[in-house]
Amino acid sequence: MSINSNIPEGPLETKWTKYKSTIPLVNPSNKRNLEVLVIGSGLAGSSAAATLAEMGYKVKCFCFQDSPRRAHSIAAQGGINAAKNYQNDGDSVYRLFYDTIKGGDYRAREANVYRLAEISPNIIDQCVAQGVPFAREYGGMLSNRSFGGTQVQRTFYAAGQTGQQLLLGAYSALERQIGMGTVEMYSRHEMLELVMIDGKARGIIARNLITGKLERHFGHAVLMCTGGYGNVFYLSTNAMGSNVTAAWKVHKKGAYFGNPCFTQIHPTCIPVSGDHQSKLTLMSESLRNDGRIWVPKKAGDTRKASEIPEDERDYYLERRYPAFGNLVPRDVASRAAKERCDAGFGVGQSKMAVYLDFKFNMMRYGRVEATKQGIENPGDDQILALGKEVVKEKYGNLFDMYKQITGEDPYEVPMRIYPAVHYTMGGLWVDYNLMTNIPGLYALGEANFSDHGANRLGASALMQGLADGYFVIPYTIGAYLSKEISTKAISVDHPAFEEAENSVREKLGKFISIKGSKSVDHFHKKLGKIMWDKCGMARNEAGLKEAIEEIKALRTEFWQDVRVPGSIDELNPELEKAGRVADFIELGELMCMDALDRNESCGGHFREEFQTEEGEALRDDNAFSYVSAWQYGENNWTLHKEELKFENIKIAQRSYK
Amino acid sequence: MSGNMNLTLKVWRQKNSSDKGRFETYKMQDISPDMSFLEMFDVLNEQLINTGEEPVVFDHDCREGICGMCSMYINGRPHGPKDAITTCQLHMRSFKDGDIIVVEPWRAAAFPVLKDLAVDRSAFDRIIAAGGFVSVNTGNAQDGNNLPISKVDADEAFASAACIGCGACVAACKNASAMLFVSAKVNQLSILPQGKPERMQRVRAMVAQMDKEGFGACTNTGACSAECPKEISLSNIAALNREFLMANLIDQEG
Numbered sequence: 001m002s003i004n005s006n007i008p009e010g011p012l013e014t015k016w017t018k019y020k021s022t023i024p025l026v027n028p029s030n031k032r033n034l035e036v037l038v039i040g041s042g043l044a045g046s047s048a049a050a051t052l053a054e055m056g057y058k059v060k061c062f063c064f065q066d067s068p069r070r071a072h073s074i075a076a077q078g079g080i081n082a083a084k085n086y087q088n089d090g091d092s093v094y095r096l097f098y099d100t101i102k103g104g105d106y107r108a109r110e111a112n113v114y115r116l117a118e119i120s121p122n123i124i125d126q127c128v129a130q131g132v133p134f135a136r137e138y139g140g141m142l143s144n145r146s147f148g149g150t151q152v153q154r155t156f157y158a159a160g161q162t163g164q165q166l167l168l169g170a171y172s173a174l175e176r177q178i179g180m181g182t183v184e185m186y187s188r189h190e191m192l193e194l195v196m197i198d199g200k201a202r203g204i205i206a207r208n209l210i211t212g213k214l215e216r217h218f219g220h221a222v223l224m225c226t227g228g229y230g231n232v233f234y235l236s237t238n239a240m241g242s243n244v245t246a247a248w249k250v251h252k253k254g255a256y257f258g259n260p261c262f263t264q265i266h267p268t269c270i271p272v273s274g275d276h277q278s279k280l281t282l283m284s285e286s287l288r289n290d291g292r293i294w295v296p297k298k299a300g301d302t303r304k305a306s307e308i309p310e311d312e313r314d315y316y317l318e319r320r321y322p323a324f325g326n327l328v329p330r331d332v333a334s335r336a337a338k339e340r341c342d343a344g345f346g347v348g349q350s351k352m353a354v355y356l357d358f359k360f361n362m363m364r365y366g367r368v369e370a371t372k373q374g375i376e377n378p379g380d381d382q383i384l385a386l387g388k389e390v391v392k393e394k395y396g397n398l399f400d401m402y403k404q405i406t407g408e409d410p411y412e413v414p415m416r417i418y419p420a421v422h423y424t425m426g427g428l429w430v431d432y433n434l435m436t437n438i439p440g441l442y443a444l445g446e447a448n449f450s451d452h453g454a455n456r457l458g459a460s461a462l463m464q465g466l467a468d469g470y471f472v473i474p475y476t477i478g479a480y481l482s483k484e485i486s487t488k489a490i491s492v493d494h495p496a497f498e499e500a501e502n503s504v505r506e507k508l509g510k511f512i513s514i515k516g517s518k519s520v521d522h523f524h525k526k527l528g529k530i531m532w533d534k535c536g537m538a539r540n541e542a543g544l545k546e547a548i549e550e551i552k553a554l555r556t557e558f559w560q561d562v563r564v565p566g567s568i569d570e571l572n573p574e575l576e577k578a579g580r581v582a583d584f585i586e587l588g589e590l591m592c593m594d595a596l597d598r599n600e601s602c603g604g605h606f607r608e609e610f611q612t613e614e615g616e617a618l619r620d621d622n623a624f625s626y627v628s629a630w631q632y633g634e635n636n637w638t639l640h641k642e643e644l645k646f647e648n649i650k651i652a653q654r655s656y657k
Numbered sequence: 658m659s660g661n662m663n664l665t666l667k668v669w670r671q672k673n674s675s676d677k678g679r680f681e682t683y684k685m686q687d688i689s690p691d692m693s694f695l696e697m698f699d700v701l702n703e704q705l706i707n708t709g710e711e712p713v714v715f716d717h718d719c720r721e722g723i724c725g726m727c728s729m730y731i732n733g734r735p736h737g738p739k740d741a742i743t744t745c746q747l748h749m750r751s752f753k754d755g756d757i758i759v760v761e762p763w764r765a766a767a768f769p770v771l772k773d774l775a776v777d778r779s780a781f782d783r784i785i786a787a788g789g790f791v792s793v794n795t796g797n798a799q800d801g802n803n804l805p806i807s808k809v810d811a812d813e814a815f816a817s818a819a820c821i822g823c824g825a826c827v828a829a830c831k832n833a834s835a836m837l838f839v840s841a842k843v844n845q846l847s848i849l850p851q852g853k854p855e856r857m858q859r860v861r862a863m864v865a866q867m868d869k870e871g872f873g874a875c876t877n878t879g880a881c882s883a884e885c886p887k888e889i890s891l892s893n894i895a896a897l898n899r900e901f902l903m904a905n906l907i908d909q910e911g
Contacts, residue, residue, distance in 0.1 A: 051795040066716060067782050069822055070724040086802060129798035131791045131851045133815040140805025158815055164723055165818060172790035179786035187779065210771055239718040273691045278699055279720045401722060404746045470795045519706045565711050571772045573714055
């Protein structure tokens with residue numbers, strides 16, 4: 001199979017407009033006979049399923065949760081970017097495009113990113129029209145805030161629950177179609193195999209998670225909207241159920257996996273508290289608008305934060321990056337926190353944490369409020385109390401969440417934070433149409449690799465998920481389906497369905513029959529530790545080589561000694577987890593191989609051997625300006641390279657100083 | 658890191674929707690107060706797997722209080738003893754060494770038990786499908802700022818929209834009424850100008866579907882709002898009643 005990104009010809013600014021007006025159309029009567037399977041119901045899946053159904057296609061949508069509204073997009077906190085320039089601060093489509101390419105450390109496709117920036121304003125409009133209650137100013141206009149890696153305010157938000165509100169918007173659009181009978185929804189269903197006929201994606205095998213029954217579903221096209229694979233690290237900010245399984249199945253059927261090692265470690269998460277920990281919780285990047293990050297200047301300082309005077313604090317981000325300060329991109333902020341903790345300046349019991357302190361800004365807001373309210377000569381306590389109210393309105397739910405988890409009140413003491421796995425920029429390789437290298441198989445949202453390069457900027461995941469689902473796939477799918485109008489629905493009695501179902505049943509039976517001595521979680525935790533230690537925030541050749549061997553050994557042990565209770569014909573969460581962990585183990589090996597291949601540092605991929613004297617990521621544009629697209633093979637993977645061309649942006653050493 | 662709490666759990670076990678179900682008692686030792694309630698269940702399940710028993714099935718996903726999937730009825734209260742949080746946000750420091758903790762699934766005719774603590778809440782999806790939306794296709798929208806919305810309205814709509822659809826309101830209600838859930842969506846969309854054109858059809862359709870699903874009637878006890886992890890206000894129910902009355906009056910006038 002060849003690798004062709006199918007980027008339209010012509011100047012960057014007009015590529016999308018021109019291309020979308022020339023994509024072949026499918027007439028309404030033909031659409032009614034074309035079936036599309038959408039796997040996943042997060043922002044990308046719900047928006048795609050709803051929009052395609054509105055256009056007249058027959059759609060089936062699948063999710064493993066009990067309702068499409070629970071997809072993990074719901075947990076996104078901070079916001080969604082759009083180049084509206086409502087703040088009159090010099091924003092533009094070009095600037096959003098530029099910030100995203102630069103933020104991604106020059107490892108994303110120019111044409112895709114430009115299209116994303118171009119579409120971004122339409123997303124906000126669509127969501128407003130659906131009744132998404134974005135934050136508003138007193139004059140009734142939409143409110144914005146700042147996020148990392150930019151110097152304009154272009155982030156739209158709904159308190160600290162932006163993902164929830166956007167997903168509920170897309171979910172309501174989806175439910176509307178379900179109510180009209182144009183989408184058939186399959187909740188508590190998990191896709192376990194792709195069915196291919198004559199080299200094209202033609203359907204899936206899904207397991208009804210309640211009854212355990214395996215079901216066959218035909219589609220003229222299959223859309224993978226299955227999210228990211230951060231749970232390969234066991235501990236991450238992902239939901240417990242977030243997994244790579246569906247994406248991994250299509251990878252094993254031939255779909256290339258793009259840049260698997262590009263993982264985002266988010267700088268502001270609640271630190272690990274003990275071995276019992278099952279997941280990590282994010283504290284939104286928006287908090288960096290109003291919080292200052294610091295550690296004591298003295299290593300091993302055991303004093304309480306409040307006892308450390310101002311001149312003995314090291315605001316290390318402001319010190320190292322005066323231009324962007326606390327708003328540097330996530331990869332930069334995460335590495336800087338790790339550097340301070342590794343050097344012995346960390347805080348809290350574990351010493352693996354830094355402070356995120358709101359007092360300074362509470363005082364600032366308090367003074368503004370005092371002036372507004374006409375209070376003369378307010379005392380410090382009064383100012384602080386007024387400031388706390390302002391901060392509460394902006395971030396109340398996040399502060400409450402922090403208090404619940406840690407037992408500490410962040411209005412009184414600074415938050416303790418540490419980086420955690422949050423998002424995966426890598427994913428299924430797709431072309432400009434969002435089609436994988438398998439005809440008829442698409443990947444949208446976090447499940448694809450396409451727009452964020454080696455590091456995603458904050459508030460861009462929601463933007464991409466909805467751009468792909470609402471405004472890209474509805475057009476680009478026409479390029480393929482217009483050629484499928486004479487393909488009649490294929491019976492699920494076709495031998496390809498039979499064979500796929502049998503292979504799934506056999507594999508499920510295998511998990512149960514091993515009857516080993518260790519739980520699935522035991523293996524997942526072991527895998528997570530290998531990945532975090534050797535393929536996490538910092539990587540090196542020796543460690544990656546060790547990791548590959550350790551993962552291979554773990555895989556053998558898993559298939560000999562895992563214990564999965566119950567049967568395959570019932571609701572059996574341990575069986576579901578077993579399948580997912582088995583796939584994570586295979587993915588983990590590929591991630592290490594990819595990290596080993598990329599002898600440079602870029603974005604979230606930091607190879608210790610490749611850094612500047614100041615400890616910044618050192619890219620090698622001559623050798624590594626490519627997308628790694630890995631092809632699965634029984635014995636080993638083959639690497640294909642898609643060269644990245646930068647015709648509109650001059651690539652440079654990324655600087656936030 | 659193990660802790661120092663010893664607890665007795667009485668957990669509802671039910672093989673499937675046709676099984677009668679019963680309580681089983683489990684002793685938990687060395688539980689850390691920093692664990693979340695669900696992490697304590699992870700420890701229980703690990704023990705059960707290691708001793709060759711079937712682990713307890715319970716719904717959960719995001720474990721940060723926003724997806725609405727977790728749904729345990731703990732010591733007689735949905736999501737446990739603390740106000741304004743979900744089960745996954747409940748931590749063991751809210752309990753004492755030696756406590757006996759009773760854990761049940763949501764109990765409501767419209768939420769049948771699937772297995773152990775997991776129930777079927779798809780009735781909520783069908784209520785939304787009946788009318789919990791603005792009928793606007795992709796591509797129909799005007800510029801977001803062409804429709805100014807006062808901050809007061811935006812904030813009120815947001816407060817209603819914060820519902821996570823967990824079903825605690827139904828579980829808390831002696832009549833298993835879904836009025837708080839339905840009213841939060843109705844109110845969100847009728848406050849906003851985008852939702853006004855179809856507000857009458859919406860409220861009628863959603864209430865009709867709610868009744869069809871077998872949820873009970875609202876008798877204004879307020880338990881729903883008191884137990885709601887997102888503190889959805891009872892005033893939503895009052896607003897729904899007004900909307901419903903108005904819709905029916907208009908309907909009668911033809």
